[in-house]
Amino acid sequence: MRAESSEKPGIREQHALRRRNNPLFDETRRNVANEDLASARLDDGLELDHFMEEFQLLVQRAIDLKPNTPSETVLEIKAALDKSYQQACALPGDQTQVKQAISQLVNAIMRAIRNGIDSDALAEQELEDEETARRAHFSLQELPLVSALTHPESPIGENELIPSLLSEPEQTLAPSLTIFDKGQMEVLCEDARAFLSQLDPDRALDEAWRRLELMEEIFHQSHQPQRGDH
Incomplete structure (x- = not known):
């Protein structure tokens, strides 16, 4: 049943x-x-x-x-x-x-x-x-x-954050990532790539890899130096 x-x-x-x-x-x-x-x-x-x-x-x-x-x-x-x-x-x-x-x-x-x-x-x-x-x-x-993720008793433990992000539909993943700051996003992208590279070296999990690419794209786009920055 x-x-x-x-x-x-x-x-x-x-x-x-x-x-x-x-x-x-x-x-x-x-x-x-x-x-x-x-x-x-x-x-x-x-x-x-x-x-x-x-x-x-x-x-x-x-x-x-x-x-x-x-x-x-x-x-x-x-x-x-x-x-x-x-x-x-x-x-x-x-x-x-x-x-x-x-x-x-x-x-x-x-x-x-x-x-x-x-x-x-x-x-x-x-x-x-x-x-x-x-x-x-x-x-x-x-x-x-x-x-x-923002609940004081979140069911998503720290060790399940990356799998949870890589499981999120792309249309809601992008806005969900806005709760993380620049430093957190950098770490998340690095950890997610290391996680997937170890778990799925043959890239059989296509959707998860696409979500990783989306995460990295969002990170790089949102933290590009602005004109006039040094």
């Missing part, structure tokens, strides 16, 4: 499916039984239950904010909401409504903050920059690999 995967699995089930029968992973890790999938699904479900309990309390705190609430408290709640969006992206099931609620609450808080800066041009620009960065961060968290 084959265990069907969830329509939208959480990060633990995702990683179990990523490993299953995948030649890029160690043999013991690629042998993912139905029981392993069920266990991963259970852990994802437990995280969902815990999240919803905490999220309801957080939403109530946000709703209860008063105009005279200290700014430290307001910023603390906004930071918690930002974190909740990241958490929601890692959960199983369709969390669209939860993420929309978070965005609406954050936008309401940002409007209140903006109304209190008294036309301060510098503060206004800082708020715009923060909003742009938050939108980009939220967008990246929608990528399954990113939500798994």
Whole structure:
């Protein structure tokens, strides 16, 4: 009997499916039984239950904010909401409504903050920059690999980072790589080439080699010296 995967699995089930029968992973890790999938699904479900309990309390705190609430408290709640969006992206099931609620609450808080800066041009620009960065961060968290890698209890261990990257579809690999800085990308490219050269010297794993080439291309393109640099 084959265990069907969830329509939208959480990060633990995702990683179990990523490993299953995948030649890029160690043999013991690629042998993912139905029981392993069920266990991963259970852990994802437990995280969902815990999240919803905490999220309801957080939403109530946000709703209860008063105009005279200290700014430290307001910023603390906004930071918690930002974190909740990241958490929601890692959960199983369709969390669209939860993420929309978070965005609406954050936008309401940002409007209140903006109304209190008294036309301060510098503060206004800082708020715009923060909003742009938050939108980009939220967008990246929608990528399954990113939500798994940035989770505080990521199911992707350090020794499985390279196999996971080389297993990622090319259309989502490129944006997922933006979470790494120049130094990290350089190391990842070197480690990935060494990994594949040892694992697959005959280059039978065509897709993995193409993803390595994409990684190296992205690294070189994004870190070329700009005109005027010395």
